[in-house]
Amino acid sequence: MTVLAENTFSPATRKRRFTREDRLPVAVGLYVFLFLAIALPLGLMFLWSIADGWPPPHVLPQSYTTERWAGVLGDSGLLRAAINSIVIAFIVTFATAIIALPTAWAMARFSFRLKRAVEIFILAPIIIPGIVVAVGIGQVFLALGLAYSVTGVILVQIVGTLPLMIRLMTAALETIPDDLLHAARSLGAGTFGITRHIVLPLAVPGLLAGGLMSFVGSFEEFDKSFIVGAPVVETLPIKLYMYLDPYSMQLPLASIVSFLLLLPALVIFVIAGRVLRDDLMAAGMGKI
């Protein structure tokens, strides 16, 4: 019977062939573009960090050294800044999530008369330029004595992370069907049980997206932290800014600090990038 013959795979048929549907030219073009736009600059920065002097006209460094990395990693001031950044980012993310959850729940499940006004108010910290928020808070904190303190930096950063977290979580919570909650109640679940077993698990995509954006946002936040914290409280971005003073720029050191600043954020981003849903992110970040 001919049926048997069709089932055997000859080795040749297992080789992957590109079909027209793969759009190879488009793929190649896009990846080249990606390489030039992202990989190239990052690579160059890395070269600067390990180059032992890189005078013109050389296109590539002639000699390399790891001294600078060693020096930087041993610099206690930088280490302190790094620890500051990490600790602040964790606290900010955690606090933002806790503050945002009840509000996001209200926005997702209820309709009420002033809802649109509340929506716009939540959007406002994103609309009002960050520097305006920063100087506004900066002056108040100066008066309150919260300036130049880690607490002040944390409080001011939450203003920046809260809107996005609320919006992302609202988008996630909106997707929970009413019937699910009714069913849970009819099966005897109380409010705490529903929150723990239904709401939180289903809110995970929103929590993840919001948590990620908050952490990264806090870690690399500059404008507000600079106004409120510098020069006493130093985060990594502030440290980096100081290396980029146009009149005394230290490119190699700046490169190293840049990577210290970038690496955690990039790693988290790549890991979570596999879990994040585009439609959720667009809904949270792109609607006004």
Next chain:
Amino acid sequence: MPTCLRDRRFLLPLLLAPGVGYLLLFFGGPVASALIGSLRMEDGTFTLAWYVRIFTRPSMLRGLGTSIYYGVAPVVVSLLVSVPLSLAIRRHFVGRKLFSGLYKLPLAVPGIIVGLMIIVLFERGGFIDRAVAPLGLGLPKLVRDDWGVGVILASVWKQIPFMTLIITSAFAAIPEDIRFAGRTLGASRLATFFLVEVPLAMPGITAAVLLTFIGSMGSYAIPDIVGPPTARPLSVLMVNEFNQGRFPQVFAMGMVLSVFAVAVLVAYYTLTSRIGDAHGHGDAK
């Protein structure tokens, strides 16, 4: 749970309190106090002098103009790249999933680092300059130049992934049957795109454009690092004034920037209210 808390009238404000309350306290309050501060002299009398200064002193006027320029120019360039890019990635191609993750990387890169990257690449004596030197060419001044090309490049680099993400989602939300309907009625791919898809994706596209514009109009780090010292935007001037303690002036500048941003937002709402919900279903379910 006590029954009174079940009552919506209590429950709703209680739920809203943490988020809205926090923002009222740490955002609304300071902004309101900044508004008040911008209208007062040191002795407490009401004045509009600080605002007058902004619109009369050449350096301030130039600052406002530069802010708007740094808002508009990058957005235009970003749009020109983002729209074709989102069209290119919406259909399948080999390696699409990986690309969809990678192109978002700039979202995680802070503005200061982008500034550094521009310097490394485009500065006189930077990589590209050295790379084309053997050919007898030299790079024109692109960093800290009068046109702020460095600022625009840095802003564009950060903005393209954001805009592409939003625009792609806006197009993806259009049911494919509507696209097919356009085709079956005689519209070519291109005609369907311009006459059917773009209008329906407009709310999403304009939202992306607006948010990006507002963001780059008010940004501080990038213009400060790679922008020319001769044409500094209001955001940079503001920090100067802040460091010199002239708070009322700072607040007035901040208010001007904010009003501008809000005005653009209002324009957006009025323009898009006509289109309405793109996915009306009538009673059919």
Next chain:
Amino acid sequence: MTMLAITDITKDYGASRALHPISLSVEKGEFVTILGPSGCGKSSLLRIVMGISQQSGGEIRLAGKRIDMLPPERRDIAMVFQSYALFPHMTVEQNLRFGLRMKNVPKAEQQRRIAHALDICTLTGLTARMPRQLSGGQQQRVALARAIVMQPNLLLFDEPLSNLDAKLRDTLRHELVALHRRIGATSLYVTHDQAEAMAMSDRIVVMNAGRVVEIGTPLELYRSPKQAFTAGFLGQTNLLAVTASGRKGQLPWGQPVDLATEAMGPAQVSVRPESIGIRACDHVSSAPATVADVSFMGASALYTVAVGETLLKVSQAGGDALIEPGRTVALTFPDRLPVLEDRALADRVPSREAA
């Protein structure tokens, strides 16, 4: 004349075949329905005809010209979608005008056609409304009007009534039939609803698992199906095994029946529930039939009758009294029972054709 000719169309997804070679034709002015269960490939076939999906093999001719290589906008076919697919950002009138603009129809002619379509779809007065302001039935009519205003060579319908509730579906079905009688457009209609197919079509193409099972008029397919699948899918039936000798056959419990065609040996017949006569009878014959269950359906009563090991569905119209479960009944079978070319049965018989 043949308006649409589909020849050996296939569709493969990688190594798996969704559509086996399909061939069918539609005459000018005919209303042909493709009927089949979900997943049988009918919508895929329709999309291939429309051009929004690419076939893997075969060709399609419209009015004699090959169209399978053309993009959808050049095929002179209009489609009515299940989701209506009205342009949300355009008024009803703009929706109707869109296709006419695309084909550069002169302004005066545009007006005439739009007015005509609005009239026969009972949409006058709604021209300035936006789709979201319309009810489901109105939206569907607009979708219909938008298609017929193009005066295409072929009208395609992709389960247009599925999203409507039952009453609305009935109303619109009648309107569609009336419309077709009035404008006589060649139509290819896809549905999974067999009642809809039988009520509307000149001919029905029955599909299952990517293949055409049988083609015929509603009457032919209902009264004299050739395949077991057709018999089972259109309305209700009893598929019974008989032992045939010529034009006579014997049911499993020995009752003799009259066959429509000649057959020898084991065969399968289709007996519609409404064609079996049933009356309460206390005489116990050699093969007693007992009522196992009765369902009152309003206009009829549906009995489940047990004869030996077989369970039969018997339907009796009207009547005053229902026969209670447990009663013995006598069954009379109609003449000329259709004998099915039951493939399943035939496979067990060694065939002379090489496999």
